[in-house]
Amino acid sequence: MAIKNRAARLAAWFPETIFRVLISTLVLANVALAAGDADNGVSYTNDVVPNVPWSIHIAKIDRASQNVRFTTALGGGKVLGMGIVSDQLKTLPAEVGVPLAAINGDFYEKAKAYPGRPRDLQIRNGEVLTPPAGHTCFWIDSNGNPQMTNVFSRFRVIWPNGKTTPFAMNTERTNGTAVLYTAVLGTSTLTEGGLEYVLEQSPGHEWLPLRAGRTYTARVRQITAAGNSPLDAQTAVLSIAPDLLAKVPLLKPGDTLQLATESVPSLAGVDVAIGGGPSLVRNGQVEKWNGWVHLPQPRTALGWNKKYFFLVEVDGRQLDVSLGMTFTQLAKYMLDLGCEQAMNLDGGGSATLWAFGAVKNSPSEGQERPAPNALVVVKPNANPATATK
Numbered sequence: 001m002a003i004k005n006r007a008a009r010l011a012a013w014f015p016e017t018i019f020r021v022l023i024s025t026l027v028l029a030n031v032a033l034a035a036g037d038a039d040n041g042v043s044y045t046n047d048v049v050p051n052v053p054w055s056i057h058i059a060k061i062d063r064a065s066q067n068v069r070f071t072t073a074l075g076g077g078k079v080l081g082m083g084i085v086s087d088q089l090k091t092l093p094a095e096v097g098v099p100l101a102a103i104n105g106d107f108y109e110k111a112k113a114y115p116g117r118p119r120d121l122q123i124r125n126g127e128v129l130t131p132p133a134g135h136t137c138f139w140i141d142s143n144g145n146p147q148m149t150n151v152f153s154r155f156r157v158i159w160p161n162g163k164t165t166p167f168a169m170n171t172e173r174t175n176g177t178a179v180l181y182t183a184v185l186g187t188s189t190l191t192e193g194g195l196e197y198v199l200e201q202s203p204g205h206e207w208l209p210l211r212a213g214r215t216y217t218a219r220v221r222q223i224t225a226a227g228n229s230p231l232d233a234q235t236a237v238l239s240i241a242p243d244l245l246a247k248v249p250l251l252k253p254g255d256t257l258q259l260a261t262e263s264v265p266s267l268a269g270v271d272v273a274i275g276g277g278p279s280l281v282r283n284g285q286v287e288k289w290n291g292w293v294h295l296p297q298p299r300t301a302l303g304w305n306k307k308y309f310f311l312v313e314v315d316g317r318q319l320d321v322s323l324g325m326t327f328t329q330l331a332k333y334m335l336d337l338g339c340e341q342a343m344n345l346d347g348g349g350s351a352t353l354w355a356f357g358a359v360k361n362s363p364s365e366g367q368e369r370p371a372p373n374a375l376v377v378v379k380p381n382a383n384p385a386t387a388t389k
Contacts, residue, residue, distance in 0.1 A: 037356070040379055041065030042100045044355040055322035056333065057353040057361045059101035059311040061377055063304070070140060070272045071096050072105065072124045073374045074116075079186045080129070080170060081116035082108070082370035085352045086359060089376065096125065097378035101355040103300050103311045106275040107346045108372040111172040113190045118372045120275025121151055123267070127209035129184050131155045131169050132263050136277030136343050138302055138375070142269030146304050148279060148341050151263050155180075157238065158215070158258035159249045167259075173239050178248070180259065181229075181237045182208065189237050191227035195245055197238040198222040198229055202256050208236065213268025216259045220251050274345075274375050276302075280331035281342035287331060294326035298351035298364045302375065303334040303342030310337050311377070313353035317364040324364075346371060 036043035041062025048055050061068060075083035077091035089099045106118040121132040123139065132151035141147050156164045157178060167178040170185045173194065181189045189196065199218035201207035206216060221235065229237045238257075240248060251257065267273060279287050280301060298316035302309070312334065316324020325333065327344065334342035349369040353361045359368060 037100055037379075040067040040100065042068060042355075042377060044101065044360060046360065053320070053322055054325070055315040055362065057313045057315070057355075058337070059103075059353060059355050059377070061101070061309040061311070063307055063309060067379055068100060068377050069097070069380060071376050071378055072122055072272055072274050073102070073376055074122075074124065074129070074184075075370060075372045076116055076186075079184055080114070080118075080372070082372060083116075084368035084370050085354050085374045086368060088371075088374045089354065092376070092378070093125075094381060097380040099354075100377050100379055101311055101353075102374050102376040103302065103313060103345065103354070104350045104352045104371040105345055105373040105375050109171065114170075114172050114185075116370075116372045117171055118275060120277075121267075121273050122275065122373055123212060123270055123273035126211050126271045127184075128212050128261055129170065129182075130275075131261070132267075133275070135275050136279045137273055137275045138343060139267060139270045139273035146309070146341070147265075148282075148343050149265065150277075151265065151267070151275075154260065154262040154264060156260050156262075157248075158260060160251070160255060160257060161249055163249070164260075165244075165248055167238065173241055175241055176244050177241050178244060179239045181231055181239060182210065183231045183233050183235075185231060188228050188230050189239055191229070191239050193225070193227050194242050195240045196224045196227065196229045197240075197251060197257075198224065199236045199238060199257075199259075200234060208233065210236075210259070210261055212261050212263060212270055212273075213266050214261055216261070217256055218259060220253050220255045220257070222253060223251070274373065276343055276345040278327070279341075279343045280327065281335050281339050284335070284340045286328070286335055289327060292327070294328060296324035296326055296329070297347050298322075298324050298349070299327075299330050299347040300345040300351045300353070301330055301334055301342055302345060303337065303339030305338050305340045308338070309377075310334070310339060310342075311353060311375070312337070313351050313361045315362045315364070316347075316351070318362060321362050345375070
């Protein structure tokens, strides 16, 4: 990129007085390509702006490539938990493929009994692990097109009498709520009291794993009142808080109910999705965040245009390496890359970009910090026996 063009963009990012000092001695450098897989259309670049300083790590993916696709990973491997991106990639199933690039994903809830639970939506290989919660999400639709917007849950129980009750998934059950637990949480629901319906497949009906945009019929296998019901791959547990019991029908073993996994917008047919936020660039325009206080921080972002996806990490909190960016600076940078759409993901100490076998950035805490999930670019593995170990 021409230095004068980069300088003009920096002028919009800094107060005029600071910019005049910078521009007098401005030296910009793009570090040469550090790694790449030309056959699969994936490359990595470190963009360095010494006088700020900034160090920005970019994985660029050619959307025309037929040899790569997105998937998501979990911090706990097969279950919810916290794990560094490098370790999450080691848990990818053989049939998913070989990881080429990855960034940390969503923010996470901090309920003590449910560590590593993503704050918002995650779909992995078609399975809904956590439902939408209203924040900005990224997904690939059933036509193969990337999408980004706020997604809202319409997940609900449909009782035999036709009445409905909203439910959350794989999270702490609070007062007045119903929560559906699946084996992705672990070995049990970790709840106390209330009423729990252990659900199994109803003969002749589709069952686990749950996919988005469908309605499932389940049969009550067992009812418990002590909480902490066991979980396995063949069952799910619908847990009802004590103060909600008077508002829902009471069932008996053998009864059936329905579980609707709908959302607005619909996620029917989606195989991969991840939450984050806020959006940075929408339809080629930088977003605005009225009333927000923006400080430079390590940042992680995802963006795309008609030709490319961009996984981006900005180092921060390191005076000799990189200061970090505000949301506005990051949005303008993503626009400068050519992104027509872009969104923020979790940043701070979690900000990580991994490519071609190694972490490429300089984590602000000196080492990778665990995260609840990751967004991964993989080369599908034609021979599962040769999967990454």
